[in-house]
Amino acid sequence: MSNRSDRINEGRRACLASLAAGACLSATPRVLLAVEQIAPKPTALVIGAGIAGLSAAWELRKAGFDVTVFEKEDFTGGRMREGWMGPLYQFTHAVGVLEANREMFDLADELGIRDELEGEPFADTIENGHGTYPYTLDFHPERVARIPGMSAETRRRLPSLQADLDRIREAVDPCLLHTGAAWDDESLGAYYERVLGREAGREVIRYWVQPVCSAAGWPVYETSKMALLPWFSRQEARFVYPRGGIGVLTRKLGSLLPVHNNTTVRYVTPPGSDGRHTVHYLTPTFERRSVTPDIVVCAVEGKYLDKIVQDLTPKQRALAENTFFSKEAIVCYMLDEADAPAELIGGSYIPTHPDPVKAKTSYWFVTPGGTESGGHPPHARYALSRQETPAWQRSGRPIEEYCLPMMSRFYPRLTRERIRDIVNYTCDDLIYMPVGYIRRIADVLQEQERERRGLYFAGEYVSGGHTGAACASGRTVGRMIAAHWS
């Protein structure tokens, strides 16, 4: 039997949930309004309006917190959005979403935009010197066995991978990789060589594992097997291009939450005697200010953690100092229509391709523009292979100059004189997850799960290297904070 306090709590939660859902205040019982008037909501400041920060802010608001989001950029959505880059309006980082991003699709359901987040699955194709084949993030031994050039002995051994995939599928959430920390004990390369034997393992790595790793910029013999096996184990690990665009979810959340753009958080102090942290920031007009909310959620890119947060705990510092991003180097050469091909042409190659130029190339295409390329103007796009990226970095040359000889080999009409403009897509891409990184994530999360605190961490750097993981992290942390406060 419930007492009065329980009834009020229940009503208050319903009230706050209704408010979060935009319901009319007139439906709220008078007694609850009275409670609201005398008792301000606990305050939460979320740093970063990427998908992790927005997801955390959404959960906190549902739980009754007075939420504010600070975002240093003049846009909302972080890496999960569209935007103008010179003459191109398109994705700025993330391209698609994975169907297995359960938290992300549940959130889209709540917001009434699931249909817009869904889309047609797509699979890339890749050439390995023997032929072209489709490759995706899931791993079906029978499909891998059909790769051109795969030896009969390797094909015979492939089914031995299935038992581990089944175990991991049962136990590990690919959007919350700390759930697989117990298996974070060897690299992908070491794993495949151990289970399949050296020769067969290397063949599978060359034709399947390395192309997938390379798309993320992860070195096969350094990256933890748990960075990819949870995805390989999924049957629904397919990418889709959202019908509403890659920014559909962050656009919606941004429209519902109080996001302060052009507001740069400088640093967060250690907790005071009341457990609260002070956040120092710059306003859009560059005034220096500070604020001390009840809760701070740090949903910035992981690489900035030790710049922003003072006095990290040893476990947090161990994570922050081991957070690195792979580099993506893509350049678009804008062309006149007369210099563009009649139809889209292009190619994609494995990093160990026998042709040295193809081995340096992740993919390229040239589009005539118009509807065939989503309304973009004609351009040639070139993505440097991740294996080649460090060589470009050492060269000190601008990316467009470094890549031009390779791109011109594929499309000889592309000459310096014909380039009308350059769009440089070079950026930090995804976090590296070398062996041991996922255990560090688990250490930090265990620490912050234990009890209520004034500062929490959310983002891909504590969940996995993709937007679905960032979303799951934000939602999980938001719910955890709500639980700590109840």
Add this chain to the structure above:
Amino acid sequence: MVKRPIDLVPVLVLAVGVSIAAASSGEPTREGRDFFLKNVVPELAKNGCPACHSVGYLRPDVLRYEELLRRLAIGDSAENNVVIYKLADIRSFTPDRPNHPGGKRCETVDAEPCATLQAWWRIEFGDTEGSGE
């Protein structure tokens, strides 16, 4: 652990007087902008930074005061901020995989162009705030 009724929480919050209303402590100086134009821009140009960061629409545009100042602001000291972190290539994964896509541009945090950026930081943020605040 005793579960606390949720309706007590806001009362406690009220007691500690929390609000997002903020305390102001200054704004950028004319001196900072002048220093940027006179010292920072030439130093960055000397090191080739604008070749990537002012063409091709890559952020930040290092020739724009407001854009670089927002990066410089992230961190708590002249040595510990996002711009120095990038330029000095602090914490690369391995020596052959620089953290800054454009590679290491300062040999140490005290070498140029980082020395000039540190001086700029001190003008912008050094008077009232810092790691010891």
